[in-house]
Amino acid sequence: MLDTDKVQHLRVDYRNRQVRWGFIWAIWCAVLWGAWYVPGFAIYSEPPFVDLSETTGDLLLAAMVIAFLNAIAVLLAMFVWVGVLGKTADYVRTLRQVKISRWYLPAGLAGGLAVFGSYVAIVYVGAQFAAVAALLYPIVGAFAARVWYSERITPQAALGIIIVVLGGVVIFTPGLVDELTGAGTGGWIGYLAGGMAFIGWGLEGAIAGRALDVSDPDVGLTLRFTAEVGLWLLVAVPITIMLAGDAFWAALGSALTNPAVWLLLVLLGLTFGFCYVAWYKSFPLIGVGRGQAIAALYGPFALVWLYLFTFEIPGVEFIIGGAIAVIGSFVLFTEKRDVLEVIRAVPASRVRPDTVTRSRDDEMTRGERRP
Numbered sequence: 001m002l003d004t005d006k007v008q009h010l011r012v013d014y015r016n017r018q019v020r021w022g023f024i025w026a027i028w029c030a031v032l033w034g035a036w037y038v039p040g041f042a043i044y045s046e047p048p049f050v051d052l053s054e055t056t057g058d059l060l061l062a063a064m065v066i067a068f069l070n071a072i073a074v075l076l077a078m079f080v081w082v083g084v085l086g087k088t089a090d091y092v093r094t095l096r097q098v099k100i101s102r103w104y105l106p107a108g109l110a111g112g113l114a115v116f117g118s119y120v121a122i123v124y125v126g127a128q129f130a131a132v133a134a135l136l137y138p139i140v141g142a143f144a145a146r147v148w149y150s151e152r153i154t155p156q157a158a159l160g161i162i163i164v165v166l167g168g169v170v171i172f173t174p175g176l177v178d179e180l181t182g183a184g185t186g187g188w189i190g191y192l193a194g195g196m197a198f199i200g201w202g203l204e205g206a207i208a209g210r211a212l213d214v215s216d217p218d219v220g221l222t223l224r225f226t227a228e229v230g231l232w233l234l235v236a237v238p239i240t241i242m243l244a245g246d247a248f249w250a251a252l253g254s255a256l257t258n259p260a261v262w263l264l265l266v267l268l269g270l271t272f273g274f275c276y277v278a279w280y281k282s283f284p285l286i287g288v289g290r291g292q293a294i295a296a297l298y299g300p301f302a303l304v305w306l307y308l309f310t311f312e313i314p315g316v317e318f319i320i321g322g323a324i325a326v327i328g329s330f331v332l333f334t335e336k337r338d339v340l341e342v343i344r345a346v347p348a349s350r351v352r353p354d355t356v357t358r359s360r361d362d363e364m365t366r367g368e369r370r371p
Contacts, residue, residue: 124190140202
């Protein structure tokens with residue numbers, strides 16, 4: 001029989017590995033998420049999207065078609081992913097478990113709105129703004145997770161999130177002030193879309209976090225995009241057809257006959273799909289708020305990727321706001337691991353008295369103190 005000290009050492013070592021991999025997955029998410037904006041920006045330079053820039057309605061139509069095709073591209077990439085991992089049967093089994101799979105429907109709705117908001121922000125304001133507009137999403141996710149299932153946010157983690165938020169304020173404020181004073185370019189729809197992006201992604205993480213406690217991240221992610229594509233087919237596409245008429249079918253048909261669009265869709269599916277794989281894998285390991293905050297490094301990464309491919313120097317507000325976000329993320333990254341031991345608090349009504357007694361006895365035996 002193992003002695004208590006050795007068991008405790010193994011337990012702490014296991015938890016440290018969980019935390020380390022949680023941060024690794026979140027950082028990989030940031031790298032790939034930033035890369036996604038390159039094909040997301042480039043696709044607007046290809047027919048028919050380059051031709052849909054004469055009226056406001058056409059700009060929205062272009063964003064709708066691209067977001068719809070993006071969802072399909074990612075779902076196909078995820079089907080290949082779960083197939084290679086041998087998890088297709090798990091996908092079907094989890095889909096049938098309504099108590100679990102039902103959570104991925106609102107997650108797909110929130111995430112789909114965020115993606116659409118990003119594409120609208122790209123075409124109205126610019127790729128650099130869209131790339132960093134969603135940096136406010138960690139605070140939305142952390143607040144939702146705290147309210148919905150009592151996920152703990154330590155003082156240092158809260159400080160890191162607040163700093164990230166300040167970076168987002170620096171990014172948004174100049175453009176919003178110009179629009180409100182009449183000195184802007186009329187792209188206020190893009191700023192609203194940027195707000196929709198950070199709210200959508202923040203809520204998605206908190207919603208999906210509940211289902212990820214009891215389902216595989218790879219399977220859960222595929223279910224999330226299944227829900228998004230289903231919502232597009234059943235709700236968004238019919239509404240778009242009613243508003244745009246034959247213009248929707250013309251744009252979709254023209255896009256699918258352009259080989260360059262197909263190549264860009266492959267890149268969109270790979271970068272966005274696997275950034276989501278990393279994002280969802282980080283949540284069960286380090287928590288929704290913390291995983292989202294580290295993944296917010298995608299903003300500076302996106303600016304670097306866009307500069308490498310477009311040679312356009314980012315605006316000063318984007319550089320300063322991105323730097324502030326990096327500082328906030330490092331505040332989170334350097335948090336001591338012992339305070340990450342308990343990610344979620346269990347409501348008192350759900351804890352049995354004998355469990356509490358045993359837990360306290362164990363703590364006294366080990367001489368530990370909970371954070």
